[in-house]
Amino acid sequence: MPQNENKAPQTEDAQGDFIIGRHPAVSALKSQQTINKVFVQEGLKADAIHDIVKLAEKRKLIVSQVPKHKLDHLADGQNHQGVVLAIAAFEYANLDDVFQKVSAKDEAPFVLILDNIEDPHNLGSILRTADAAGVHGVIIPKHRAVGLTSTVAKTSAGAIEHVPVVRVTNLVNTVKDLKKRGMWIFGTDMNGTDYRKWDAKGSVGLIIGNEGKGISPLLKKQVDETLTIPMVGQVQSLNASVAASLLIYQGFSTRHSL
Numbered sequence: 001m002p003q004n005e006n007k008a009p010q011t012e013d014a015q016g017d018f019i020i021g022r023h024p025a026v027s028a029l030k031s032q033q034t035i036n037k038v039f040v041q042e043g044l045k046a047d048a049i050h051d052i053v054k055l056a057e058k059r060k061l062i063v064s065q066v067p068k069h070k071l072d073h074l075a076d077g078q079n080h081q082g083v084v085l086a087i088a089a090f091e092y093a094n095l096d097d098v099f100q101k102v103s104a105k106d107e108a109p110f111v112l113i114l115d116n117i118e119d120p121h122n123l124g125s126i127l128r129t130a131d132a133a134g135v136h137g138v139i140i141p142k143h144r145a146v147g148l149t150s151t152v153a154k155t156s157a158g159a160i161e162h163v164p165v166v167r168v169t170n171l172v173n174t175v176k177d178l179k180k181r182g183m184w185i186f187g188t189d190m191n192g193t194d195y196r197k198w199d200a201k202g203s204v205g206l207i208i209g210n211e212g213k214g215i216s217p218l219l220k221k222q223v224d225e226t227l228t229i230p231m232v233g234q235v236q237s238l239n240a241s242v243a244a245s246l247l248i249y250q251g252f253s254t255r256h257s258l
Helices: 022-030 045-057 067-077 094-105 121-131 148-154 171-180 240-256
Strands: 017-022 035-041 061-064 083-088 110-114 137-141 165-168 184-194 204-208 225-228
Touching: 017 022, 017 067, 017 148, 022 035, 022 045, 022 083, 022 148, 035 045, 035 067, 045 061, 067 083, 094 137, 094 165, 094 171, 110 121, 110 171, 110 240, 121 137, 121 148, 121 240, 137 171, 165 171, 171 184, 171 204, 204 240
Parallel strands: 035 061, 110 137, 110 204, 137 165, 184 204, 184 225
Antiparallel strands: 017 083, 035 083
16 A cells, blocks of 8 residues: 655665656656655545556555655656656666567667767657667667766657667767678768658668767768758758757658558
């Protein structure tokens, strides 16, 4: 049964990582994600909260009913919708995990390489699109980039549970490894080929550059072909997650002959 916790937020809670919101919570509870504790807002009678409690009890998790101010604290101002999950750190995959997933589906690999994406909302949105379009894995660097945080999980709307994310020390060396595995590497550039002409069939790796600086020079040297998104407005740039979405779905359409 849910426990009542009316005490002030504890320091150890604030140091943990969290999944925030109803939909992400349901996705996590239905997955194999390690969850330490479930916090629900006391007094809420919504069916969605009832279903979350049932899922938690089915997994024999601790469910605590707490005041709204505690959830506000844990969620750090985000819209928690009456539920927060305290979780273990998100586990990263490795390249072999990604290629095993590809082999199991009997498909040619389609992988994203994110070059120092710093905004957790961008990463979460990219993961959400990647899941929808059947991307097999996402590769991010360990340094100077956002990792798998609770904000990323919230923004991904559950996709973080389904898209393997590989965290590597050196993106250049990783891309060289992908090329040895027979993959063609594409990246974004103002002077590239119109992305609408991109045929993404076969084994493909797509590099999405940093929000402000684009793809780093050393990594760009590994690109087999660059792609550009034509623009006619005065602002000649797109949000990283928006650009990624356009390119991912161009890849999806050609790979699936839509």
